[in-house]
Amino acid sequence: MTLFKKEMVENWRNKKWVWVPLVFILLAVMDPISNYYMADILGAVGGLPDGAVFEMPDFTPPEVVMMSLGQLSSLGVLIIVLISMGTISGEIKNGVSELILVKPISYTNYITAKWTALMLLSWGALIIGMLGSWYYINILYGEISIADFLSTVFFYGLWLTFIVSLSIFFNTISKTPGLVAFLTILTIMVMSALTKVFQHLLEWSPNNLSSYIMQMLIEGNIPSNLTGTALTTVGLSILLLIFSIVIFRKREIAN
Amino acid sequence: MTLLKAKDLTKKYEDKTVVNHVNFEFQEGNCIALIGPNGAGKTTILRTLAGLLKPTSGSIIFNGKENQDFRAFIGYLPQYPVFHPWMTGLEFLIYSAQISNFSKKEAKQRAENILHKVGIADAKNKPISKYSGGMKQRLGIAQAIIHKPKLLMLDEPVSSLDPIGRREVLTLMEELKQDMTILFSTHILSDADEVSDELLLLNQGEIVESGSMKGLREKYQTSMIELEFQFDRDSYLEKVQDIPSVNLVKVERNILFVSANDIEKVRNDILTLAAKENWPLMSFQVNRASLEDMFMKVVNQSCNG
Known part of the structure; x- marks a missing residue:
């Protein structure tokens, strides 16, 4: 508990609790707003020949939700990887862990405290960002029900959970924060490629969460594939966390 | 325990x-x-x-x-x-x-x-x-x-x-x-x-x-006597060397470093002589081996052995 509190205070004092949610709001509302005003923006900037008729596509609310998620999946995930890359490896690299880990603390608590603090930050930023997106979608495009909004956030949050667990896992292996970030992103990319190549075998790959969320929003109920994918994602995250703890116990802390 | x-x-x-x-x-x-x-x-x-x-x-x-x-x-x-x-x-x-x-x-x-x-x-x-x-x-x-x-x-x-x-x-x-x-x-x-x-x-x-x-x-005790003269170091050098069982180790400026197996006896001999002949002594010191000497000795031994 002390370790967890320290993580929360640290993330508060280095302003992560301010800028991460702000960036998530920005990412989530950017596409809904810019697409809605695209016709006006083009008109104001000019450059269209007289008489040109420009048909702007009409987006349905689920499509706009997916735009927000699309931004979060690229830049949002990158931010989570960057804020988590040094959470353990950085402490080992600069030597603070030599003071902390010689105290009689449990390695399990050390890892789970870090994981929980990052989870809260990621989920908090996701909820705040998607609230912004939801607000503009309801004003500009049409209604998304509370239930749909909540389940979108919930299922997408599982994807972020997986990213955090993956980053923690690489944190326990490497002591170079940059390498942690690289390995995490590489793994996500490899998984994404594998998911595309072996579409029929890997139906429940965590990378598919977004597309099943889209299906859910269009069809109005939770497809069974989404449930399966969610369970797979949770399972993989728990496994990663267990591996992290096991590896960390055996690891040498000093350089 | x-x-x-x-x-x-x-x-x-x-x-x-x-x-x-x-x-x-x-x-x-x-x-x-x-x-x-x-x-x-x-x-x-x-x-x-x-x-x-x-x-x-x-x-x-x-x-x-x-x-x-x-x-x-x-x-x-x-x-x-x-x-x-x-x-x-x-x-x-x-x-x-x-x-x-x-x-x-x-x-x-x-x-x-x-x-x-x-x-x-x-x-x-x-x-x-x-x-x-x-x-x-x-x-x-x-x-x-x-x-x-x-x-x-x-x-x-x-x-x-x-x-x-x-x-x-x-x-x-x-x-x-x-x-x-x-x-x-x-x-x-x-x-x-x-x-x-x-x-x-x-x-x-x-x-x-x-x-x-x-x-x-x-x-690692190798005691040494340090004799510092005010002047005329050389004329006393011989007198010191004449004392039985004395080894002159080195001479540094006006200081003579002397060692002996029986340090007690040599100390007394020197002091008696110095008092009798009125040596111009500035200081007289019996040194114990320093930690550093011991350290060098041991480390060198282990390197050579």
Whole structure:
């Protein structure tokens, strides 16, 4: 508990609790707003020949939700990887862990405290960002029900959970924060490629969460594939966390 | 009572053996200095005892229990302690006490007391990023003793400090000796000489000599007499050499260095002669072998052997 509190205070004092949610709001509302005003923006900037008729596509609310998620999946995930890359490896690299880990603390608590603090930050930023997106979608495009909004956030949050667990896992292996970030992103990319190549075998790959969320929003109920994918994602995250703890116990802390 | 015993402790990195089948033990209540040249393996041994490194082979027996997690009973100060720079000194100590399983209230109390003890109470609410090197070292000691460990391990506790800081830390160590066993590494021999009761001499990953300060002194005793003349050194040189069983070791400016097997007798002979003939003596001194002489001797022996 002390370790967890320290993580929360640290993330508060280095302003992560301010800028991460702000960036998530920005990412989530950017596409809904810019697409809605695209016709006006083009008109104001000019450059269209007289008489040109420009048909702007009409987006349905689920499509706009997916735009927000699309931004979060690229830049949002990158931010989570960057804020988590040094959470353990950085402490080992600069030597603070030599003071902390010689105290009689449990390695399990050390890892789970870090994981929980990052989870809260990621989920908090996701909820705040998607609230912004939801607000503009309801004003500009049409209604998304509370239930749909909540389940979108919930299922997408599982994807972020997986990213955090993956980053923690690489944190326990490497002591170079940059390498942690690289390995995490590489793994996500490899998984994404594998998911595309072996579409029929890997139906429940965590990378598919977004597309099943889209299906859910269009069809109005939770497809069974989404449930399966969610369970797979949770399972993989728990496994990663267990591996992290096991590896960390055996690891040498000093350089 | 034996507090800690290292049995055949070995640490290898790929093909380099940093600590090579080291055996030692020490009693509760002692102050032990781990001395040796740079790269001898001092830091590696301390880190292994602290549980930060895993030995390649061998075992550590603490308080009679072999290879167990005894972190609750040790305090450790690394050579270059790094703190969370965004915390204040007081916060860091409270945090250290809390992760050593003290309640928040008790942690606070201990932190305040220790801040006074190590003399940085005035800066307790400043962020650690603003601390000077000496203050960090003292904060480092404070976090190492906050849970009243049985064994305090300090890695080069004074080598990075200025003379004043050095003196303060040594005084603090003298004080702490009353409450706990201290194991510290150093390559500054006079520091070891000053506070420790026992020595472990390390060279190239092996313990080349160990024992109590007193015992080692006797073992490597080569007493020498130092005679300083005001003038006319050369004419007395012969007279000194004429005294039976005297070996002239060297001459430095106006000082003659003399050794002998029976130092007591030679001392008396010289003093009698000097009084009788009214030698212009500036000083007369009988030196014990310094720790440094012993160190050089032992390290050279182990290099040649």
